[in-house]
Amino acid sequence: MSAHSILLAEDSPEDARLILNALQPAITEEMVALCGDGVEALDYLFARNAHAGRAGEELPCVALLDLNLPKVNGLEVLRELRENPRTRLLPVVILSASSEQRDVRAAALLGANSYVRKPLDYGRLRETVELLGRYWIDLNVPPPVSIAA
Numbered sequence: 001m002s003a004h005s006i007l008l009a010e011d012s013p014e015d016a017r018l019i020l021n022a023l024q025p026a027i028t029e030e031m032v033a034l035c036g037d038g039v040e041a042l043d044y045l046f047a048r049n050a051h052a053g054r055a056g057e058e059l060p061c062v063a064l065l066d067l068n069l070p071k072v073n074g075l076e077v078l079r080e081l082r083e084n085p086r087t088r089l090l091p092v093v094i095l096s097a098s099s100e101q102r103d104v105r106a107a108a109l110l111g112a113n114s115y116v117r118k119p120l121d122y123g124r125l126r127e128t129v130e131l132l133g134r135y136w137i138d139l140n141v142p143p144p145v146s147i148a149a
Contacts, residue, residue, distance in 0.1 A: 005031040005137055007063040009041035009077065010095075011070055018122060019064070019095075022129035027137060033060060038072025041065070042080055045087055059090050062113075062136035067096040067103055075106055082111045089143040091136060095129075 005027060010016040016036075020029050035041040043049045045059065063081070065074040072080075074094060081087040093114045094107045107115050116132060119125045 005061045006133070007033045007035065007041060007044060007060045009035045009038065009063065009065045009069055009074065011036050011066060011068070015066075015118070018125055019129050022126040023133045026130070027133045036070075038069040038074065038077045040071075041069070041077050042072065045081065045090070046084070057086075059087065061140070061142060062091040062093060064093050064095045064132070067094060067098055067107075075103075075110060078107065078110045078112055091140065091142065093132060093136070095132070 033044055044051045047054045067074040078092055091113045094112050095116050097118045099117045104115050
């Protein structure tokens with residue numbers, strides 16, 4: 001398992017802080033790779049550019065992606081992850097304020113494992129994120145790291 005159990009791609013510092021706080025104490029901040037845009041998320045996952053020194057074979061247990069990321073949006077990040085054999089099976093959850101059916105459908109067609117709407121109320125956001133973290137870290141059985149094509 002990766003040193004980072006969760007990749008969080010979130011461009012809003014306020015939302016990122018709320019999500020990180022909601023994950024604790026089960027998941028500490030050190031267990032989360034926080035990326036502020038889609039390019040950084042892809043660089044982290046593919047161990048390139050600023051993340052070139054990271055062990056590229058280590059993937060997080062789950063990637064939480066906002067849809068409206070700068071540079072490369074969440075759907076494009078998801079598309080690239082699904083096109084690469086190494087990241088094809090990485091669990092990806094879209095965590096977005098949007099509940100537009102076109103966004104939900106697009107995420108599903110691209111292979112998102114889940115689409116979760118970010119509640120606007122902090123208490124509900126905390127509860128939602130806590131449940132997400134517990135499910136993906138404690139309950140989900142991930143696919144093997146190496147899968148023959």
